[in-house]
Amino acid sequence: MTIDPASLPGMKVTVMGLGVNGGGLASALFFARRGARVTVTDLRGASVLKESVDRLREYPVRFVLEHHEEADFAGADLVIKNPAVAPTSPFLVAARAGGVPVETDLSVFLSLARNPILAVTGSKGKSTTASAIAHGLTRVFPGARLGGNITVSPLSFIDELDPGDPVVLELSSWQLGDLHGRGLLRAAVSVMTVILPDHLDKYPGMKEYVEDKKAIFQEQAPGQKAIFNFDDPWQRDFPAETRASAFFVSASPLPPDRQGAWLEKNGGIARLEGNGTPCQILAGTLLPGAHNRMNLLAAGLCLRLFGLKAEVIRAGLATFGGVEHRLEMFHTWKGISFYNDSAATIPHATTEAVRSLAGPVILIAGGTDKNIDFSPLEEVARTPRAILLLAGSGTEKIRALLAAQDVPYEGPFSDLAEAVRTAIARAMEATAQLHEVPRKGGIPAAGTNGVAVLFSPGCTSFGMFRDEFDRGRRFKETVRALTGPGSA
Numbered sequence: 042m043t044i045d046p047a048s049l050p051g052m053k054v055t056v057m058g059l060g061v062n063g064g065g066l067a068s069a070l071f072f073a074r075r076g077a078r079v080t081v082t083d084l085r086g087a088s089v090l091k092e093s094v095d096r097l098r099e100y101p102v103r104f105v106l107e108h109h110e111e112a113d114f115a116g117a118d119l120v121i122k123n124p125a126v127a128p129t130s131p132f133l134v135a136a137r138a139g140g141v142p143v144e145t146d147l148s149v150f151l152s153l154a155r156n157p158i159l160a161v162t163g164s165k166g167k168s169t170t171a172s173a174i175a176h177g178l179t180r181v182f183p184g185a186r187l188g189g190n191i192t193v194s195p196l197s198f199i200d201e202l203d204p205g206d207p208v209v210l211e212l213s214s215w216q217l218g219d220l221h222g223r224g225l226l227r228a229a230v231s232v233m234t235v236i237l238p239d240h241l242d243k244y245p246g247m248k249e250y251v252e253d254k255k256a257i258f259q260e261q262a263p264g265q266k267a268i269f270n271f272d273d274p275w276q277r278d279f280p281a282e283t284r285a286s287a288f289f290v291s292a293s294p295l296p297p298d299r300q301g302a303w304l305e306k307n308g309g310i311a312r313l314e315g316n317g318t319p320c321q322i323l324a325g326t327l328l329p330g331a332h333n334r335m336n337l338l339a340a341g342l343c344l345r346l347f348g349l350k351a352e353v354i355r356a357g358l359a360t361f362g363g364v365e366h367r368l369e370m371f372h373t374w375k376g377i378s379f380y381n382d383s384a385a386t387i388p389h390a391t392t393e394a395v396r397s398l399a400g401p402v403i404l405i406a407g408g409t410d411k412n413i414d415f416s417p418l419e420e421v422a423r424t425p426r427a428i429l430l431l432a433g434s435g436t437e438k439i440r441a442l443l444a445a446q447d448v449p450y451e452g453p454f455s456d457l458a459e460a461v462r463t464a465i466a467r468a469m470e471a472t473a474q475l476h477e478v479p480r481k482g483g484i485p486a487a488g489t490n491g492v493a494v495l496f497s498p499g500c501t502s503f504g505m506f507r508d509e510f511d512r513g514r515r516f517k518e519t520v521r522a523l524t525g526p527g528s529a
Contacts, residue, residue: 059081067194068121068196121144124218147220159209159347162211165235170343176361181349195208215253217254224260235273236254265286267285302342302345322345323341375524378493383510386411387413400491403427403464403468406497409433419442427471430454431453431498432453436453
């Protein structure tokens with residue numbers, strides 16, 4: 042559907058899924074401010090949605106909460122769905138049966154905006170990569186914006202954009218699935234980070250999950266650019282499915298016939314013209330972990346392909362401080378560093394987080410299963426000084442894995458504060474042991490920077506928490522409440 046702003050006054054618009062992370066709210070505000078007759082419907086109640094509901098009070102918005110009514114869909118002129126709602130929802134089926142268009146905040150934005158789009162997806166690393174791209178862009182384009190799956194709807198800033206302002210979109214598989222085949226997403230540069238098993242509680246299998254991801258590059262045009270991970274076997278055939286020029290990122294030097302960027306000991310190198318002269322796009326970084334070096338490498342290559350100079354890219358990425366809930370070191374206390382990695386919702390992410398920290402690690406993990414394989418945790422199961430588990434269906438899989446390797450753990454804990462309190466106690470024990478080493482005549486291990494308490498669940502958050510952002514915020518609040526003053 043082509044959105045004509047002139048037709049919006051009086052249009053009956055149903056927003057399905059107000060939510061708490063911005064997409065539904067931004068959609069409702071966008072249409073209400075333009076005179077549409079907006080109905081907001083959500084299965085959750087007013088207490089959960091209070092902040093979003095309060096933002097809409099000044100507009101004549103009708104609320105239908107804790108249930109949906111079919112008439113709001115079949116009788117609408119337009120339905121805006123939350124990306125998490127399956128297209129097979131009977132309410133959406135009823136809308137389509139009545140000829141009512143079903144859109145998303147992203148499809149509305151892409152149909153209206155004429156700005157350059159830099160699009161990022163992948164199973165992990167997409168938020169860090171997209172945020173680093175946006176951070177680098179602002180040195181040259183002060184009006185550059187970041188939106189999408191990162192909890193900022195692009196409809197919230199569409200009125201603030203000038204025509205040349207680039208927009209970075211982080212896109213989930215569900216968001217891409219809603220855009221598939223629509224001819225709306227033609228990014229100047231697309232970036233695929235890495236494909237890992239995820240959301241298999243919602244998809245029949247990896248094939249279907251990957252198909253949605255591929256929508257990020259399938260409608261790009263000649264002259265546009267697509268970045269793929271050369272080391273990822275899932276992406277081996279992706280370049281053949283796009284008309285965009287293919288570029289690659291790798292942890293090792295690329296073959297001479299591949300254009301792109303790779304990691305070296307002192308940073309990242311880009312080569313954009315076959316055997317042309319390489320240039321350094323990544324030097325120092327504030328972020329720990331090899332996986333974050335790859336994320337920043339992809340961001341640097343994207344910026345280079347968008348026309349930024351290498352020295353500007355290096356300077357921008359060197360000052361990028363990371364993203365909340367992604368291996369976020371937010372607090373230190375009595376020599377203990379606390380890391381919030383709540384966005385680690387699959388075991389691969391937890392594995393990388395554990396590998397990223399040099400000193401003794403106290404790991405808090407566990408949560409709800411997404412019907413995925415937890416075997417990647419076997420690679421680091423013996424690395425943490427202590428493992429504490431939160432209760433959940435995914436935790437039962439972790440317990441079985443640890444038991445098979447005879448790795449001790451504590452829990453499962455059904456109370457976050459109890460788990461954090463125990464983690465702090467274990468961290469203090471580990472700190473005391475580190476301080477005893479010199480007195481016994483030994484030498485502390487190389488690279489030891491103190492004890493870390495790492496909250497990296499490796500599971501989704503539903504059950505004990507509203508979502509991974511709520512989970513991360515509550516972890517940080519609990520740590521600060523239990524430790525008192527520290528430093529960020």
